[in-house]
Amino acid sequence: MWVAKTIEEARRHRQQVSGRVALVPTMGALHKGHAKLIEAAKITGCEVVVSIFVNPTQFAPGEDYDRYPRRLDEDLALCRQGGVVGVFCPTMQQMYPPGQPGCELEVGLLSNQLEGEHRPGHFAGVCRVVAKLLNIIEPDIACFGQKDYQQLKVVQAMVEDLAMSVRIMGCQTVREEDGLACSSRNVRLGLQARRHAVGLYRALMEAKMLVEQDGESDPGVVEAAMVQAMCVYQIETDYAVIRHPHSLAPLDCIEPRLTGGVVALVAGVIDGVRLIDNMLLGQSAVEA
Numbered sequence: 001m002w003v004a005k006t007i008e009e010a011r012r013h014r015q016q017v018s019g020r021v022a023l024v025p026t027m028g029a030l031h032k033g034h035a036k037l038i039e040a041a042k043i044t045g046c047e048v049v050v051s052i053f054v055n056p057t058q059f060a061p062g063e064d065y066d067r068y069p070r071r072l073d074e075d076l077a078l079c080r081q082g083g084v085v086g087v088f089c090p091t092m093q094q095m096y097p098p099g100q101p102g103c104e105l106e107v108g109l110l111s112n113q114l115e116g117e118h119r120p121g122h123f124a125g126v127c128r129v130v131a132k133l134l135n136i137i138e139p140d141i142a143c144f145g146q147k148d149y150q151q152l153k154v155v156q157a158m159v160e161d162l163a164m165s166v167r168i169m170g171c172q173t174v175r176e177e178d179g180l181a182c183s184s185r186n187v188r189l190g191l192q193a194r195r196h197a198v199g200l201y202r203a204l205m206e207a208k209m210l211v212e213q214d215g216e217s218d219p220g221v222v223e224a225a226m227v228q229a230m231c232v233y234q235i236e237t238d239y240a241v242i243r244h245p246h247s248l249a250p251l252d253c254i255e256p257r258l259t260g261g262v263v264a265l266v267a268g269v270i271d272g273v274r275l276i277d278n279m280l281l282g283q284s285a286v287e288a
Contacts, residue, residue: 001079002086007136010088014049014137017085022046022169023139025130027054028089029069030078033145033174033182038082040171041143050079051133052089057096058125064274069187088137095132105131107154107161110248114265115150115276118238123154130155134166142166147173147181149263149278150248173277175201181277193271199233200266203240204279207264211242211281217254226266235268245280256282 004010014021022041026034030052041048052075059065072089079087096102105127110116116123134142144152156168174182179201180194189197203226210216210225219242226240242251245263254262261283267276 001076001084003076004086004088005090006094007090010086010090010136013086017047017049020044020046020140021085021137022048022141022143023133023137023166024048024050024143025133026050026052026075027068027184028052028075029071029184029187030075031182031184031186033147035078035082036174037143037145037171038079038084040169041141042083044141044169046139046141047085048083049086049088049137049139050084051137052087053095053129053133055095055125055129056092057102057128058119058122060119060121063119064185064188067188069184088133095129103128105158107157110150110154110157113248114239114241114243115267118267123151126151126154127158131158131162131164134159134164139166141169143169143171145173146170147183147277149265153246153248179205181275183275185273185275188273190271193273196233196235196270197273197275199230199235199270200268200275200277202233203227203229203266204264204277207242208279208281211254211256211262211264219251219254222254222264226264230266230268235270238267238269238274240264240266240268242281254282 002013004013022044024037024041054068104124111123152170159168178198180198206225206229207222210222222242223240227237230237242262242264244259245261262281265278
């Protein structure tokens, strides 16, 4: 497994990879969710390249950039175990050379709501670093977890609009036994905060029951139930919403057959750690 720390090294190694390549972009602190992404990438028949870079441009001032977990040696071991062909782990100076004017990328309405509203500039930073990684590695496929649902939709829209020759593949969220979505930030949770964090999943399951079992069609009723579930677990709620699964637009009425299902999205803070999660609802009704 090669490890490249400069763009020049990464491009040289990429040129020596025969066949198709799948990229798994990460910010490191890899966990079993990332391992599943690597596995999904390998199933496509591609050689897998993982990028590890804690991207400063997607963190707003005062966020947890400095506290974000970094453990490169463990990450490289997981990549070797997963059969990765190469890892690109550049420095900030490589990705953002001093004195180089920055290029801003925006994806309209998809970027300005939900995470974009609570984290101004976040998706501009995501799009900028993803575009750089795609240009450097030139993969045939890039794999993103559905846990970051809005990010997945933003990246898909960017790639489609800019006619990039890469397929963005969404991979299912990997969860702990109690339902908490795997996240690199989970390691920052204390014991009590970890118990409270499962409230995100409980809120989504409440929405699932209301939509799929009770046939609730009023988004306001479902959203209020999600907020209540998060309050029970002492989560400071940023949002708990039901949205269109593709445009992320608010809905007047929950009608899964018309929209191809709906998506429930939640975000909240537990003891200073901000977590997000989501769940697609009503797809069984669409398929029936």
